[in-house]
Amino acid sequence: MTSEIPDxxxxxxxxxxxxxxxxxxxxxxxxxxxxALCLSALIISVPAxxxxxxxxxxxxxxxxxxxxxxxxxxxxxxxxxxxxxLFCAVIAPTMLIISIAISSACLTFQYKxxxxxKIFKITRHLIHWSMLEVYMVSLMVAMFKLMNYADxxxxxxxxxxxxxxxxxxxxxxxxxxxxYWEKYNNL
Amino acid sequence: xxxxxxxxxxxxxxxxxxxxxxxxxxxxQTHISLCPxxxxxxxxxxxxxxxxxxxxxxxxxxxxxxxxxxxxxxxLKNNILYPDTIFSGxxxxxxxxxxxxxIIVFVASILVPILKIFALIFILLAVQLRWxxxxxxxxxxxxxxxxxxRWSILDLFVISIMVAVFDKGNLLxxxxxxxxxxxxxxxxxxxxxxxxxxxxxxxDAQTLTDTQNxxxxxx
Numbered sequence: 001m002t003s004e005i006p007d008x009x010x011x012x013x014x015x016x017x018x019x020x021x022x023x024x025x026x027x028x029x030x031x032x033x034x035x036a037l038c039l040s041a042l043i044i045s046v047p048a049x050x051x052x053x054x055x056x057x058x059x060x061x062x063x064x065x066x067x068x069x070x071x072x073x074x075x076x077x078x079x080x081x082x083x084x085x086l087f088c089a090v091i092a093p094t095m096l097i098i099s100i101a102i103s104s105a106c107l108t109f110q111y112k113x114x115x116x117x118k119i120f121k122i123t124r125h126l127i128h129w130s131m132l133e134v135y136m137v138s139l140m141v142a143m144f145k146l147m148n149y150a151d152x153x154x155x156x157x158x159x160x161x162x163x164x165x166x167x168x169x170x171x172x173x174x175x176x177x178x179x180y181w182e183k184y185n186n187l
Numbered sequence: 188x189x190x191x192x193x194x195x196x197x198x199x200x201x202x203x204x205x206x207x208x209x210x211x212x213x214x215x216q217t218h219i220s221l222c223p224x225x226x227x228x229x230x231x232x233x234x235x236x237x238x239x240x241x242x243x244x245x246x247x248x249x250x251x252x253x254x255x256x257x258x259x260x261x262x263l264k265n266n267i268l269y270p271d272t273i274f275s276g277x278x279x280x281x282x283x284x285x286x287x288x289x290i291i292v293f294v295a296s297i298l299v300p301i302l303k304i305f306a307l308i309f310i311l312l313a314v315q316l317r318w319x320x321x322x323x324x325x326x327x328x329x330x331x332x333x334x335x336x337r338w339s340i341l342d343l344f345v346i347s348i349m350v351a352v353f354d355k356g357n358l359l360x361x362x363x364x365x366x367x368x369x370x371x372x373x374x375x376x377x378x379x380x381x382x383x384x385x386x387x388x389x390x391d392a393q394t395l396t397d398t399q400n401x402x403x404x405x406x
Contacts, residue, residue, distance in 0.1 A: 070351035078363040138344030
């Protein structure tokens with residue numbers, strides 16, 4: 001159904017007249033602000049992914065667990081599971097942030113490369129596959145399960161992971177593909 | 188020349204199609220398959236949407252059986268292998284007084300996949316057989332199912348954490364079983380099924396029945 005998009009104030013959204021889905025999001029977030037958010041998310045993602053999320057004290061040995069290690073350890077037994085976990089928890093969120101960072105950087109510095117449409121397309125598909133919030137809940141579930149077996153300590157990477165999750169959510173909620181397109185066309 | 192869209196009339200009736208990548212509309216012509224503005228693929232409706240969704244759903248239905256029957260994880264404790272299916276894992280959580288966690292795992296790994304498959308089958312049948320149902324309610328079901336579907340991946344993440352934590356050789360280790368792979372396929376196929384479904388088909392089915400009814404009344 002065709003809907004007319006009225007002039008809307010920043011921070012407001014336009015919805016479809018038929019199904020009431022948001023079709024236009026006049027986000028207050030400027031590409032330069034998005035670039036800043038993306039860059040900080042990228043910096044934080046390094047310790048969030050390779051620092052221990054939880055440490056377990058079991059059989060008098062303390063074992064650290066980080067996000068990437070968890071996925072890679074099953075690669076021989078269950079490669080599909082391993083790949084999906086790695087993709088949804090690490091590859092998709094990182095690539096999503098990188099692609100938004102590239103498009104934001106191009107818009108901020110008034111640079112119009114021909115590959116940008118492809119980046120927009122990648123971004124649109126990756127948004128569905130970034131599942132950091134699901135990982136967070138899984139981590140909670142795993143922690144409750146593990147409490148029965150051994151002493152559990154929250155690792156250094158856990159705090160970085162929460163920060164990454166918050167930044168990621170902020171980026172996704174403020175990103176609008178159509179708005180970026182308009183800006184790209186106006187360059 | 189660019190056609191100006193009339194609000195309140197569907198794009199299909201006006202011969203316009205919208206690009207899913209850049210969000211700009213353009214005139215629909217049979218020989219054009221790329222968006223004139225961004226050069227990405229453009230279509231009136233997703234191609235073979237119903238067939239693709241059906242195919243993916245059938246795959247999911249096939250794989251949901253081994254996912255629930257076979258063990259999803261093996262616990263190796265003092266050289267003895269303890270298999271655990273999805274359901275027995277939930278039972279053991281209930282036994283150890285973790286009702287809240289048990290409910291989360293139950294919802295994410297049993298309820299959501301089954302609910303999602305049934306809801307998608309229902310919507311597909313409604314579209315194909317042109318059942319006269321509220322389109323907004325169908326979309327509401329679809330949006331809910333689409334949103335909740337991603338949460339079924341939770342169990343896989345939990346397994347990956349468990350495998351990494353319990354790595355003590357023959358003393359205490361956790362291994363993923365056949366069901367873990369089957370379950371992954373179920374999750375992925377249902378996610379793709381929801382993506383390949385074009386929600387506008389719901390309204391297309393409704394308007395088609397409307398015009399058919401009008402024709403009958405005119406006669």
